[in-house]
Amino acid sequence: MFGIERTTLTEYLIAHRRAHPGSTGEFNALILQVAQACKAISRIVAHGALGGALGTLESENVQGETQKKLDVIADEIFLRATHWGGDLAGMVSEENADPIPLPQGHARGKYLLVFDPLDGSSNIDVNVSVGSIFSVLRAPKPHEDAQTGDFLQPGNRQVAAGYAIYGPSTMLVLTVGSGVVGFTLDPILGDFFLTHPDIRVPPTTREFAINASNARFWEAPVRRYVDECLAGRSGPREADFNMRWIASLVAETHRILTRGGVFLYPRDTRAPDKPGRLRLLYECNPIGMLVEQAGGRASTGRLPLLEVHPDALHQRIGFVFGSCEEVERIERYHDEPTEAPPDSDMPLFNRRSLFLDD
Numbered sequence: 018m019f020g021i022e023r024t025t026l027t028e029y030l031i032a033h034r035r036a037h038p039g040s041t042g043e044f045n046a047l048i049l050q051v052a053q054a055c056k057a058i059s060r061i062v063a064h065g066a067l068g069g070a071l072g073t074l075e076s077e078n079v080q081g082e083t084q085k086k087l088d089v090i091a092d093e094i095f096l097r098a099t100h101w102g103g104d105l106a107g108m109v110s111e112e113n114a115d116p117i118p119l120p121q122g123h124a125r126g127k128y129l130l131v132f133d134p135l136d137g138s139s140n141i142d143v144n145v146s147v148g149s150i151f152s153v154l155r156a157p158k159p160h161e162d163a164q165t166g167d168f169l170q171p172g173n174r175q176v177a178a179g180y181a182i183y184g185p186s187t188m189l190v191l192t193v194g195s196g197v198v199g200f201t202l203d204p205i206l207g208d209f210f211l212t213h214p215d216i217r218v219p220p221t222t223r224e225f226a227i228n229a230s231n232a233r234f235w236e237a238p239v240r241r242y243v244d245e246c247l248a249g250r251s252g253p254r255e256a257d258f259n260m261r262w263i264a265s266l267v268a269e270t271h272r273i274l275t276r277g278g279v280f281l282y283p284r285d286t287r288a289p290d291k292p293g294r295l296r297l298l299y300e301c302n303p304i305g306m307l308v309e310q311a312g313g314r315a316s317t318g319r320l321p322l323l324e325v326h327p328d329a330l331h332q333r334i335g336f337v338f339g340s341c342e343e344v345e346r347i348e349r350y351h352d353e354p355t356e357a358p359p360d361s362d363m364p365l366f367n368r369r370s371l372f373l374d375d
Contacts, residue, residue, distance in 0.1 A: 107163025137265030148267025218313035
């Protein structure tokens, strides 16, 4: 960085505020508090086993999932960094069943904070990149304690979204509704510096990410799409595709924002009462906003993700995002009729021509 003048996160937010003369500074303060939480989590992640934060607890979160030590630590860090500033009317976390109470006697603000404190925590013990995801909404009733229903807003009402990725370097990727920018943490100075001023998702790709272990549960349109990609140059796509799967949504997103691709975690037939695996509020909506602000597309596989009206804090949903052309193709496959083989004992995989033209 010697000899290079770089914009800090604070300077970027101040410049953004100047474009909105009526701003009070609450929004900037909130984003900086989130950034402070991400710095603290980054330090703990970087220490690994030396910090005593690895391993599994006996407790479960609201999702019924066994918690990692770092899940709980990251949740507490987010809470401590953001609950005291008077910028929030409420906050919810993937790790808590209900909205988190704000301290009595503190002012209430006009924003709501939604966050996943540590995405991909199952990868912590094997030293794979993990991250934190957050979303900011406007409170329907500013300066009053938010209720559960106040958080159930479609993704197109987000005023900001972002994630921090804790990898070889720590980055904060952010949108405030005017494109996507990336900041890299200087661990010596302790500040985030703008290093990626205009992140864009390439419109086309030859790379896709999906958990192939779920193939037996995929619906026919998803299986058709994957089969066509795997058929390579001799198939209907007439191109070779690479398949990726990291099991860390932040890491998958960062790769797609960096070099393109498409990610699929679609609904499947495993549990009809659970139309997807990923959480709409904590994961899909913020990632969806980032992807669309970067020129990509976010979808349920059938319809635009950011138009979905949530009906519960921990609602799950199918999620497909990335390069526009691939996401639109997957949506198109869902719209086209399928015919089940008349004598098939596996109705899940309806008959499709692998070599069907567009």
